[in-house]
Amino acid sequence: MQPRQEEILDAILHPWPWYVVGPIIGLFVPTMAILGKKLGISSNLKHLCHLALPVGKIPYLQYSLKEMHWSLWFFAGLFLGGAIGQFALSDVPITMLAGSSYSAMGLMGLLLGGVAIGFGTRYAEGCTSGHTLSGLSNLQVASLVASVSFFAGGLAMRLLNYLLGGVV
Amino acid sequence: MNLLQLLLGTLFGLLLFKGELASQPKIRAMFHFEEPDLFLVIASAVVVGVLSLQILKMIERKGLVQKRFSYPQKEMTKGVMIGGFLFGVGWYITGACPGPMGVQIGAGAWPALITLSGAVAGTYIYARLRHRLPH
Numbered sequence: 001m002q003p004r005q006e007e008i009l010d011a012i013l014h015p016w017p018w019y020v021v022g023p024i025i026g027l028f029v030p031t032m033a034i035l036g037k038k039l040g041i042s043s044n045l046k047h048l049c050h051l052a053l054p055v056g057k058i059p060y061l062q063y064s065l066k067e068m069h070w071s072l073w074f075f076a077g078l079f080l081g082g083a084i085g086q087f088a089l090s091d092v093p094i095t096m097l098a099g100s101s102y103s104a105m106g107l108m109g110l111l112l113g114g115v116a117i118g119f120g121t122r123y124a125e126g127c128t129s130g131h132t133l134s135g136l137s138n139l140q141v142a143s144l145v146a147s148v149s150f151f152a153g154g155l156a157m158r159l160l161n162y163l164l165g166g167v168v
Numbered sequence: 169m170n171l172l173q174l175l176l177g178t179l180f181g182l183l184l185f186k187g188e189l190a191s192q193p194k195i196r197a198m199f200h201f202e203e204p205d206l207f208l209v210i211a212s213a214v215v216v217g218v219l220s221l222q223i224l225k226m227i228e229r230k231g232l233v234q235k236r237f238s239y240p241q242k243e244m245t246k247g248v249m250i251g252g253f254l255f256g257v258g259w260y261i262t263g264a265c266p267g268p269m270g271v272q273i274g275a276g277a278w279p280a281l282i283t284l285s286g287a288v289a290g291t292y293i294y295a296r297l298r299h300r301l302p303h
Contacts, residue, residue: 018208021187025209026216028180030224033237035172040240042266045291053292060295073170077177078267082274084178085185094185096277097192097263110279113261114269114286115293116254121266122294123251123301126242128265131252132210134240137217142244146252153256154199161260168261 013091029137037070040130042121044075100168109168124149181271190271192263199260246302258287 032039046061047068055061086093100106121127124146126135132150135143161168187209188194198206224237242248259265262283264272269287272280294301 015188016183016186018187018205018212021183021189022209022212023216025180025183025187026213027220028176029217029240030220031176033221033224033239036235036238037173038238038240045266045287046295048288049291049295052288058295060298070169070173073173074177074180075270077174077179078181078184078270079274080174081178081181081183082185082190082271083276084274085182085271086275089182089186094188094191094275095193096190096272096275097279098196101192101262101279107279107282109261110283111286113258113264114283115290116258117262117264117266117269117283118287118290118292119294120251120254120256120258120290121287122291123247124249124255125245125247125251127255127267128210128259129267130240131242131248133213133217135242136214137221138240138242139218140240140242142242142248143240145244146242146248149249149252150256150259151199153253153258154260155256156253157257157260158196158199 010091013089015094025133026137029134032134038130039134040071040126041075041078042117042127042130043068044071045118046122047072047075105167113168120153180267181274184268184271185275190264190268190275192272195259195263250302258290 028039047065050061050063050065053061098106101110117127124131126143126146128150131140131143131146136147184190187206189206189209194203194206197203221239225239227233228237262269262280264280264283266287269280269283273284
């Protein structure tokens with residue numbers, strides 16, 4: 001192989017720099033605007049609830065999922081993208097979770113953290129994709145408040161974790 | 169449309185993976201202000217997002233297209249702050265947003281299945297309590 005080709009292949013198999021990843025992620029905003037879809041990943045948590053749990057008399061979960069099938073397909077793609085990235089396009093695997101997350105305490109942390117993410121993103125009506133990426137791109141004040149709140153929560157948890165001696 | 173969305177999701181997932189936005193140690197490094205990379209990913213994505221929506225709006229104003237584009241509208245509620253803060257707590261612990269938790273699972277980190285289960289449970293708790301929460 002030519003040295004130049006080798007360099008390119010090498011770059012693909014390593015983590016990609018921010019100036020490649022960031023702008024391409026940014027292009028998802030106009031893409032979804034043109035397709036007439038709302039870019040928001042956390043709404044899929046609601047759809048999964050709708051599918052997996054008793055909807056009963058809960059008004060929040062009573063809706064027709066048909067219109068939202070496309071969103072679950074996008075969500076399914078994320079798993080595929082992670083698999084392709086890790087197993088086909090990496091020479092050295094990227095660490096997803098630190099070793100501590102595989103301990104009993106760590107797994108408990110993931111469960112509680114997951115609950116906070118599900119509850120929080122639905123209460124805030126968006127996550128990093130719905131608020132920080134697409135909401136901010138359309139200069140929405142709520143999304144700025146949301147993004148600042150996301151970081152405030154993370155920093156607060158960092159402090160708490162420090163005070164508790166690195167429990168998670 | 170579904171196939172297109174599957175492809176877009178796959179590309180999005182690959183970008184999250186390759187940009188290390190699904191890596192818990194990298195998310196921690198961001199919150200510890202040790203590395204600027206993830207901040208730069210977010211900032212450059214938003215800059216591209218803002219500029220391209222401005223371009224789309226200009227195209228619309230000049231009447232160059234028939235169809236209307238859809239722009240993300242977000243309403244300010246109390247939940248934006250309270251819920252947003254709680255999400256941040258979970259983000260720090262798990263190193264995952266709702267998207268990256270799927271990426272983590274796809275990349276073979278099985279404990280992320282617990283993160284996702286927790287997130288679905290958290291959504292259900294919200295759905296049950298919604299009428300009692302300030303909005």
